Amino acid sequence: MYLIKNATVYTMADDKVREHTDILCDKGKIAKIGKDLEAKGAKVLDASGLVVTPGLxxxxxxxxxxxxxxxxxxxxxxxxxxxxxxxxxxxxxxxxxxxxxxxxxxxxxxxxxxxxxxxxxxxxxxxxxxxxxxxxxxxxxxxxxxxxxxxxxxxxxxxxxxxxxxxxxxxxxxxxxxxxxxxxxxxxxxxxxxxxxxxxxxxxxxxxxxxxxxxxxxxxxxxxxxxxxxxxxxxxxxxxxxxxxxxxxxxxxxxxxxxxxxxxxxxxxxxxxxxxxxxxxxxxxxxxxxxxxxxxxxxxxxxxxxxxxxxxxxxxxxxxxxxxxxxxxxxxxxxxxxxxxxGSIEEGKDADLVVWNGVPALETKAKPLYTIIDGEVVYKA
Amino acid sequence: MLLIQNGTVYLGKGEHKENWDVLLNGDRIEAIGPKLDAPKAKVIDASGKHVYPGLVLGLCSVGAVAFSEMGSWDNNEAAKPVAPEMDIRYAFDLRELKLQRFGRVGITSYGLCPGTKALVAGQISLIHVDGKRSSDVFIKEKIALKGNFTSTVKQTFKAKGTLETRMAMYQILDDTFRGAKEYLEKETKDYDEGKEVLCRVLRKEIPFIVAADTQSEIEAVKRIAKKYGFVPVISGAYEIGDCADEIIKAGWPVMLGDASFMLAGLKAKIDHSKLVKLYRKGLKLSIFCSGDQGYPPAYEQLLWVAAEMSAAGASGDEIMDMMTINPAKALGVDDLVGSLQVGKLADLFIACGNPAERFDNFVETTIVNGKVFYTREK
CATH class of the missing domain: 3.20.20.140 (Metal-dependent hydrolases)
Structure with missing residues (x-):
């Protein structure tokens, strides 16, 4: 179980950019998206100042x-x-x-x-x-x-x-x-x-x-x-x-x-x-x-x-x-x-996410800091 | 006369001047400074915008390829491994140049170069990306000699039974310069066009720009350069990070190739963050030369490599220098292009910010040879 805390999230389910948002990944899926989420036993990934998108x-x-x-x-x-x-x-x-x-x-x-x-x-x-x-x-x-x-x-x-x-x-x-x-x-x-x-x-x-x-x-x-x-x-x-x-x-x-x-x-x-x-x-x-x-x-x-x-x-x-x-x-x-x-960050979908150090496709400095597939970190910069 | 007014003008090496003007007269930069007085000049308002020197693409074959003739491109004369007498000018097709989109990238000039197949491939010209006639496009001919010390050469000549190993490439290159040196030292001789070109390299009048991808290829080029005392410019240079010390010390320029094309294991080894560190130690790095690599050959990738360097930690100013003054120096044409300086060619672009930093720092206007070449549609 991973809990990504306090990220700027592009869910791609809609056109909104969600600031200070948490994402809970459980059993390979996205379990919950919201503010101030808590989950006992979850590994916490502090994403303050970072950007999360669905995996490309x-x-x-x-x-x-x-x-x-x-x-x-x-x-x-x-x-x-x-x-x-x-x-x-x-x-x-x-x-x-x-x-x-x-x-x-x-x-x-x-x-x-x-x-x-x-x-x-x-x-x-x-x-x-x-x-x-x-x-x-x-x-x-x-x-x-x-x-x-x-x-x-x-x-x-x-x-x-x-x-x-x-x-x-x-x-x-x-x-x-x-x-x-x-x-x-x-x-x-x-x-x-x-x-x-x-x-x-x-x-x-x-x-x-x-x-x-x-x-x-x-x-x-x-x-x-x-x-x-x-x-x-x-x-x-x-x-x-x-x-x-x-x-x-x-x-x-x-x-x-x-x-x-x-x-x-x-x-x-x-x-x-x-x-x-x-x-x-x-x-x-x-x-x-x-x-x-x-x-x-x-x-x-x-x-x-x-x-x-x-x-x-x-x-x-x-x-x-x-x-x-x-x-x-x-x-x-x-x-x-x-x-x-x-393709998007929605509850029930596969927990395939990328945590970026900037806004991808806008800021050239943006690169993956973490890549998450099926709720597991498969790459860490 | 054209007056670019009230912009933030980039002078290179991190120096930005706010509310400055740039005055263009004909094909040259006439003056740079605050509040320039030029009542007769046509004014371009650059308030709130940035003015950069036109980007210089180190090596590119676009314009000399003949895309429609797949398999018989005009930039490669690879009947024999050594052909320094080849002149890219005779492969140039204005119509091919006119089809391109250089203006929106901010590219104003480049080293039009022979291709990647021959060991010594021919002579490079500096050209503008625009001009009415072919003769208007050429800024300076025969500015450098192009060579290739890569597996492409082996593949090309293996089929012809001429050479198939790096040993043979080394030997033939060594023999070529030995012959040129003999020719140079002889008082009476029969004119040999190829050797004349090589003598210009030996006399350090022009650089020898050599594609070398791997560390071992780069090392081989270094050995030959030291043996004959010429200035090599390593292009491609994917593994330069592993063998840069001597190159930094010698002050030899390096032109980084395009790592985005044909990732075949090798180019994955490029470590851009290592390059940023070496740059700060003095490596004379310019980014992007496509040669005739590509899908077909391309140039917009310049800003892709810029984005890669940005993700690797280089600052926008550093990357801008790698795309302007550094390639101009590597080509030996920094008296003409590469920075906003009085007397240089009137090549520049106006943008809402540094395009190496953000994808939405749009290039608004590109000026080539003193004329507005591109204006962004709103």
Whole structure:
């Protein structure tokens, strides 16, 4: 049991900043938020002059599975690898994974890379406090990672498909159509095992997508985003748009489509074609119109501290502080469908908290003094 | 003439002057002081605001990359490991520069540099972030020689069968400077453009700016520099914290790289708080050089590294010096840029506070080469 005393608290459940507030953590959950709380036997953490926020959530990482010498999250042998599971690729003892919680990131969505059109499932997990990735997992599987554009077009270099955006869309749609037909055959077969279609691991993995139990999580940018929205509509799937660069060109379409946008990494230079349009200021229009926007690091492409810095940069380039903080806490929790447990400081939710020495995303000096996951201190500066 | 009136003017090393003016005439700073008299000048009211020298980015390849041509970027000529004769000027594309957002960051000039692939990669130019023509953009050409003593070089040339170990990198670099020294000492010789450039380094006319990430890479560059007596500037320098004593003593500048990109174990070893301590012991540190690292190459990360230094305990003034006068000195162009001083180029920005201290210390106006380049939309 931990009792955090006298902190400035950003709960992210609302827009208020609560001064001189206590938080009681019990059995891994937030038991109570209020003033002058007391709890017998609780370890007291005096947070006078300090700031508490929910643990940060990165909605899009490859951390722990992307050692560049041999990246375990890109199985580029088949443009449809829906049956693969990112859980098998994450090494919690890798340097980049061990850094996450020290930078205030308490949960993340770990996903396959973007080498294939349909890449496999990703999952949401905590970043410290347990000894295996299975125990750290919060929601597994959580998403079906897919990719558009340049990355899957890499097959073209080997003379294989896809070589073009037409080919990418074709493989994407074929995968979903095959899964639809497979599902229909299974339903028609009912209990009659003789009538069941031959087991198809790819289609099996895609059935939860067709049932909207898993959202498509699609690496896309520029006009590829419109392709994703069209395909998701055609097959009646939920989706999130990953990276979302140049989203400023498609605000109305994205808002109408309704799928959350996980934007970033930010700060890329401007050029032509892909890998441009990463200006964090672009997300303001989407956020203003009610779309769920989160910021991402694409870790380990960018380091874990960049998640908080991205929120700070959002403030620097015109987004309000509270909105920016939402983009690294409650918004990713919502996009990842784990907001019942993560993303804000509310009674009954997981006790994932960060105690800062300043106001994060406003004062540059702010760094985690304590990171708390499931009510336990996992990092102390 | 442009008169920036009544601001808090930063003169460097922690010195702030309240209610001072800065008078710009053409591309130069004409006067600085309280209540300047310039009846004909156009006035920018900086009351309640801060005036800082334009930020100087040590190394950056943006403008010389050709992003659209993935895999054949123009800033890397890595057919052979040693190519000092390469001149970044010929890779420059004004259109690429014009696409960028330097103004809102407060960056007004930078060292446009060759990339990270070759051991000796070519010559750096100092450029402004704005200009009507390519020729307007270049402030000073061939200000320094760029080299790389990193694993990227090994990876690049291993595929070509040219070199694949640090031993070979060392040997080739040693041989390069030995050859240049011989050339320098010969009275009659056939003109060799590359050796001419290396001779400028040996004569200490220009620095040799070398990317070196790990302690062992940094040590190797130090050995060569001492052997041939030139001034090295270590860039990247992620592990400089472990081997800074000699560098502090020699007074060699260091340009810290971007630790936010591609955390691959190594860069996690950066200890910013150690760097703050070394800075206070005299390490001539400037922050951020992207070279052609990035996703693609980038520059806004300058203020990210500033935020990292702030979280590590550096003061806003210290960080401001690391982004202005220190990189100007490292590039050898502190007679032109890096501080608000009469006679220097009219590069500055006006902000509601130090952007290294708070994310909401917005850059309001950026002036490049005497002209208003950026104004923040309200």
């Amino acid at each position: 959530i990165d909605a899009h990482v490859h951390t722990g599975g992307f050692d560049l010498a041999s990246p375990d999250l890109n199985e580029a042998t088949d443009p449809n690898t829906a049956q693969l599971d990112a859980l098998a690729a994450i090494d919690i003892h890798s340097n980049d994974f061990k850094e996450l919680h020290k930078r205030g990131v308490t949960s993340a969505c770990f996903i396959p890379g973007s080498a294939n059109v349909v890449c496999g499932t990703g999952f949401v997990a905590k970043t410290a406090g347990k000894n295996s990735i299975e125990e750290l997992a919060v929601l597994h599987p959580a998403v079906m990672k897919c990719a558009m554009g340049w990355n899957p077009k890499g097959y073209g270099k080997r003379g294989q498909a896809p070589q073009s955006r037409m080919g990418v869309a074709d493989i994407f749609r074929s995968a979903l159509r095959t899964a639809q037909q497979y599902r229909d055959k299974k339903i028609a077969a009912g209990d009659d095992k003789d009538k069941l279609p031959p087991y198809d691991a790819k289609s099996e993995a895609l059935i939860p997508v067709l049932e909207k139990k898993l959202p498509l999580k699609v690496h896309c940018e520029q006009f590829d985003m419109l392709t994703v929205i069209a395909i998701a509509k055609e097959f009646d799937c939920d989706y999130t748009l990953e990276h979302g660069w140049a989203c400023n060109l498609y605000v109305d379409e994205l808002v109408k489509g309704g799928g959350p946008v996980n934007f970033g990494p930010i700060g890329i230079a401007e050029g032509y074609g892909e890998l441009t349009g990463g200006d964090v200021a672009y997300v303001k229009a989407l956020d203003d119109k009610g779309l769920t926007v989160s910021l991402i690091t694409d870790g380990p492409i960018y380091a874990p501290q960049v998640l908080l810095i991205s929120a700070g940069e959002a403030v620097r380039y015109g987004i309000s502080h509270h909105r920016a903080l939402r983009m690294v806490t409650i918004n990713p929790a919502t996009a990842l469908r784990v907001a019942d447990r993560l």
